[in-house]
Amino acid sequence: MTTATAVSSAITATGLSKSYGDKVVLDSIDLHIPQGTVFALLGPNGAGKTTTVQILSTLISADAGAAHVGGHDLVREPRAVRDAIGVTGQFAALDNLLTAEENLLLMADLQHLPRREGRRRAAELLRRFELTEAARKQVSTFSGGMRRKLDLAMTLVGDPRIIFLDEPTTGLDPRSRRAMWEIIRGLVADDGVTIFLTTQYLEEADQLADRIAVLDHGKLVAEGTADELKRLIPGGHISLRFADPSGLESAAALFASAARDNEALTLQIPGDGSIPALRAVLDALDNASVKAEALTVRTPDLDDVFLTLTGRAQSGAGVNSLKENAR
Ligand SMILES: Nc1ncnc2c1ncn2[C@@H]1O[C@H](COP(=O)(O)OP(=O)(O)OP(=O)(O)O)[C@@H](O)[C@H]1O
Numbered sequence: 001m002t003t004a005t006a007v008s009s010a011i012t013a014t015g016l017s018k019s020y021g022d023k024v025v026l027d028s029i030d031l032h033i034p035q036g037t038v039f040a041l042l043g044p045n046g047a048g049k050t051t052t053v054q055i056l057s058t059l060i061s062a063d064a065g066a067a068h069v070g071g072h073d074l075v076r077e078p079r080a081v082r083d084a085i086g087v088t089g090q091f092a093a094l095d096n097l098l099t100a101e102e103n104l105l106l107m108a109d110l111q112h113l114p115r116r117e118g119r120r121r122a123a124e125l126l127r128r129f130e131l132t133e134a135a136r137k138q139v140s141t142f143s144g145g146m147r148r149k150l151d152l153a154m155t156l157v158g159d160p161r162i163i164f165l166d167e168p169t170t171g172l173d174p175r176s177r178r179a180m181w182e183i184i185r186g187l188v189a190d191d192g193v194t195i196f197l198t199t200q201y202l203e204e205a206d207q208l209a210d211r212i213a214v215l216d217h218g219k220l221v222a223e224g225t226a227d228e229l230k231r232l233i234p235g236g237h238i239s240l241r242f243a244d245p246s247g248l249e250s251a252a253a254l255f256a257s258a259a260r261d262n263e264a265l266t267l268q269i270p271g272d273g274s275i276p277a278l279r280a281v282l283d284a285l286d287n288a289s290v291k292a293e294a295l296t297v298r299t300p301d302l303d304d305v306f307l308t309l310t311g312r313a314q315s316g317a318g319v320n321s322l323k324e325n326a327r
């Protein structure tokens with residue numbers, strides 16, 4: 001029996017752990033991913049991203065913990081999980097000696113689609129991925145971007161409701177990356193699928209994901225929306241520009257921690273970029289009847305977040321307090 005919560009969440013995991021020998025690769029991972037959303041697992045090389053995908057897609061088993069994927073228990077109902085998901089691995093799983101079309105038809109056969117349906121599906125996917133012209137060409141002649149697209153098309157042959165994409169755009173040029181993003185957005189918007197993607201690109205997570213989790217050394221060190229993650233990191237500020245030196249002078253007297261630039265007539269006030277912080281600054285200016293000419297808010301970008309959260313210089317205590325904030 002599927003409960004209401006099981007229907008609304010595509011993936012849930014509690015306490016997922018995995019070790020190879022005495023090396024702990026995943027250390028008690030908890031996940032909750034609602035249906036129809038994009039979840040990005042972000043982390044540096046060796047963080048455990050692929051291992052997480054392999055466990056959730058039943059390719060390998062966890063040492064501890066439990067997970068439901070598509071409402072099915074990973075250990076008790078692995079077949080049902082496999083029927084619900086599609087996986088595009090970190091390295092393309094294509095037969096180089098076959099054409100694009102032959103690869104897709106082979107996949108349709110593996111999925112036990114009737115011949116006609118398989119042909120229809122292959123043609124539709126080739127069109128959708130703008131590979132129709134290359135359909136009869138051997139995959140060995142394809143560029144990296146074409147391979148990634150065909151690899152994703154292979155995953156879609158079975159019409160999965162939940163799709164795992166392990167580094168879908170690594171090695172792609174900016175144009176191909178954007179094309180892939182459009183395809184991924186389309187899958188969510190048009191087909192309502194759930195996407196679990198791993199990436200090392202902050203911008204990718206920022207562009208695509210509803211929620212982002214940062215994995216480092218097998219632990220989730222932060223989780224939230226891109227904006228929530230950016231607010232965890234100090235380094236943001238509010239910048240005010242004034243029409244004349246006297247305005248700057250009066251404002252500088254109000255904010256002891258601000259840095260001023262007399263040439264540019266600007267004042268930089270450290271802050272997290274939140275609305276309350278902004279309001280406090282505006283109220284202080286108002287109360288002192290100081291007029292600013294322009295105001296900009298700089299929140300740290302995800303690069304700042306990533307480097308801070310996964311930085312080797314970061315002390316354990318710092319990471320833990322960030323994690324507390326993220327909850
Ligand atoms: N079969 C295995 N046997 C032993 N160690 C393994 C095995 N698979 C993965 N590991 C180790 O587990 C750790 C996590 O690997 P994983 O492939 O999950 O990282 P990743 O985050 O996907 O990295 P990348 O960004 O490089 O793809 C690494 O230290 C890796 O060496």
Ligand SMILES: [Mg+2]
Pocket residue numbers: 049050051090166
């Ligand atoms: Mg990997």
